[in-house]
Amino acid sequence: MSQLSPGPGDAIRVAVSAVIFSLRSDPDADRLMIPLVRRTRAPHEGMWALPGGWPGTTEGLDDAAARTLAETTALTPSYLEQLYTFGDVDRSPTRVVSVVYWALLRSDLVDAQRAVAGAPENVEWFDVDDLPALAFDHNHIAGYALWRLRNKVGYSRIAAGLLPDEFTLTELREVYETVLGRRLDPSNFRRLLEGSEELVPTESFRTGKHRPARLYRYNADAEVETLGPLEA
Amino acid sequence: MSQLSPGPGDAIRVAVSAVIFSLRSDPDADRLMIPLVRRTRAPHEGMWALPGGWPGTTEGLDDAAARTLAETTALTPSYLEQLYTFGDVDRSPTRVVSVVYWALLRSDLVDAQRAVAGAPENVEWFDVDDLPALAFDHNHIAGYALWRLRNKVGYSRIAAGLLPDEFTLTELREVYETVLGRRLDPSNFRRLLEGSEELVPTESFRTGKHRPARLYRYNADAEVETLGPLEA
DNA sequence: TCAAAAGTGTTAGTTCTACACCCATGC
DNA sequence: GCATGGGTGTAGAACTAACACTTTTGA
Missing domain, CATH: 3.90.79.10 (Nucleoside Triphosphate Pyrophosphohydrolase)
Incomplete structure (x- = not known):
């Protein structure tokens, strides 16, 4: 039995x-x-x-x-x-x-x-x-x-878990592009992520060859979303 | 070790x-x-x-x-x-x-x-x-x-798995309402499901107190969707 | 001043949602 | 006919996708 x-x-x-x-x-x-x-x-x-x-x-x-x-x-x-x-x-x-x-x-x-x-x-x-x-x-x-x-x-926004603490939106977009295997529109990508709670802008900028880009930080606290079985 | x-x-x-x-x-x-x-x-x-x-x-x-x-x-x-x-x-x-x-x-x-x-x-x-x-x-x-x-x-359309082989759209909607715990708009629900491949209309009708309702059947073959780890 | 990346705006298409309305049947 | 659930149409809101355009920097 x-x-x-x-x-x-x-x-x-x-x-x-x-x-x-x-x-x-x-x-x-x-x-x-x-x-x-x-x-x-x-x-x-x-x-x-x-x-x-x-x-x-x-x-x-x-x-x-x-x-x-x-x-x-x-x-x-x-x-x-x-x-x-x-x-x-x-x-x-x-x-x-x-x-x-x-x-x-x-x-x-x-x-x-x-x-x-x-x-x-x-x-x-x-x-x-x-x-x-x-x-x-x-x-x-x-x-x-x-x-x-x-x-x-x-x-979800977990892709930020592949990047350092602070990153530019372009860096994050490139992560998405690598993971998904296709190109994303930079401006639409920006709007989408700026609207989400999970990304917080900092006052720092990444200075490179061109116009400096604002650095963002991933906000794990704001993860209301999918959650596993460990919450209930 | x-x-x-x-x-x-x-x-x-x-x-x-x-x-x-x-x-x-x-x-x-x-x-x-x-x-x-x-x-x-x-x-x-x-x-x-x-x-x-x-x-x-x-x-x-x-x-x-x-x-x-x-x-x-x-x-x-x-x-x-x-x-x-x-x-x-x-x-x-x-x-x-x-x-x-x-x-x-x-x-x-x-x-x-x-x-x-x-x-x-x-x-x-x-x-x-x-x-x-x-x-x-x-x-x-x-x-x-x-x-x-x-x-x-x-x-996905798995909710049909709770119903008999054949069912009306209203019966299916009621399943959704019970599972989700909220009311759904009948006409929008109809359009949504009629558009999906996974539901096939039959030529039978459920005859009740009022206008007969067409019976539908769940089409498991059309499940292209989410899939588990057993496909690859 | 020019190239290139950062960032903003706009428009057309699509999907969602609410709801008005017509249809077919039993009584 | 009339009440009731079956089924269709449609207008506005919300979201998407494509792309033109402006801004800021290093060289």
């Missing part, structure tokens, strides 16, 4: 993994990239996989995801949300249910950390549009995470 | 639960209701809880959710989707990670089944707006599921 506890012999193991998005500058433009870890043991030894691990008994799933993420990138994400739980029988040789999270990392912090500590062992960043064949069902998972990111960018 | 498999002693158990929505007719109007199961053992013995169980080792999570649901209601849902995975350390005296699904049941089938077999033991339907204190974090979960249902009803 279904109410019986499973015995130790037929246990299903719980894993957490994370799809971590960040912008990394290529020669020409910024690219949306995710870090992958090379597997050092079977199954799929030698293949690239999403960073992940096993939650401790006294550790919540969110905490486990954040820890996993920190072990890979040595950074705290600016955004972290549960994506989906994958539990098909045949997704791994042993029965593993993976609770997958997705996260955004500020590009400036990634660069700073890499400059100081160098890239961690066995971790490399890959363009989301050019991933290699990954272990397990991780290509599928990464594709779904990307779909969710693109989707969510359309109706 | 996190890459080590957890031993049998510190295993985290995986459960599935389901929030099953259906419309049940009250004296006056239809009410949105969910079935709850009275717990027959500790912890929380005697309290009401979401239907659920333990997935078998050779059973995927979706299958486990469908089975769990069938054991409670003896019915196949017209819609079933993963909701969220809850894994806080203290949500249960032992460490349980619950993968929760939400589902829609056609009201006509629920009534038919109850007439034939009677209500299952220890199962009762409750108004979503008037739930008792539930076991574990199930009040929280039910609230989140309701939020997701109301949300999704806004941008």
Whole structure:
């Protein structure tokens, strides 16, 4: 009967993994990239996989995801949300249910950390549009995470989580363009975001080759919007 | 280290639960209701809880959710989707990670089944707006599921999953009104849905006290929309 | 003064919303 | 015919998308 506890012999193991998005500058433009870890043991030894691990008994799933993420990138994400739980029988040789999270990392912090500590062992960043064949069902998972990111960018302001504390509207627009893969009208983009509560103008300006641009700051407090299951 | 498999002693158990929505007719109007199961053992013995169980080792999570649901209601849902995975350390005296699904049941089938077999033991339907204190974090979960249902009803046509095969636009509108808790303009509602691919008119009419109303049918094939992670 | 990015204004098209109105049926 | 729900038409508001135009800076 279904109410019986499973015995130790037929246990299903719980894993957490994370799809971590960040912008990394290529020669020409910024690219949306995710870090992958090379597997050092079977199954799929030698293949690239999403960073992940096993939650401790006294550790919540969110905490486990954040820890996993920190072990890979040595950074705290600016955004972290549960994506989906994958539990098909045949997704791994042993029965593993993976609770997958997705996260955004500020590009400036990634660069700073890499400059100081160098890239961690066995971790490399890959363009989301050019991933290699990954272990397990991780290509599928990464594709779904990307779909969710693109989707969510359309109706919330989380894309600011990929940028430093302060940024110009043009920089933010370029993030949207990179994530969505299409150009946006600068003036309409400005109006749209200036109207939203979630962006607050500062008195600083970014001075470059041309007319200085006002810097904006992301206002997480104003997030009344979509919210997860953790509010109620 | 996190890459080590957890031993049998510190295993985290995986459960599935389901929030099953259906419309049940009250004296006056239809009410949105969910079935709850009275717990027959500790912890929380005697309290009401979401239907659920333990997935078998050779059973995927979706299958486990469908089975769990069938054991409670003896019915196949017209819609079933993963909701969220809850894994806080203290949500249960032992460490349980619950993968929760939400589902829609056609009201006509629920009534038919109850007439034939009677209500299952220890199962009762409750108004979503008037739930008792539930076991574990199930009040929280039910609230989140309701939020997701109301949300999704806004941008997809799944509400038809609560109705019989064929229905009038007024019946469908009343479902929307019950779920959303507010009145909708009949003419605008009609235009909106007639424009969508997902609703196909039939040649039948519902004949009542007044002018007969055309019956419509839900076209699941046309669902190009939101999709889960199972497509890619 | 000129190039280029920052920022403003305007207009046409579309979608939303409220509501007036006609249609078909049972009584 | 008349009450009632089924179904159509339409005008104004709100939002979108495209693009012309002005402003401010470095060189």
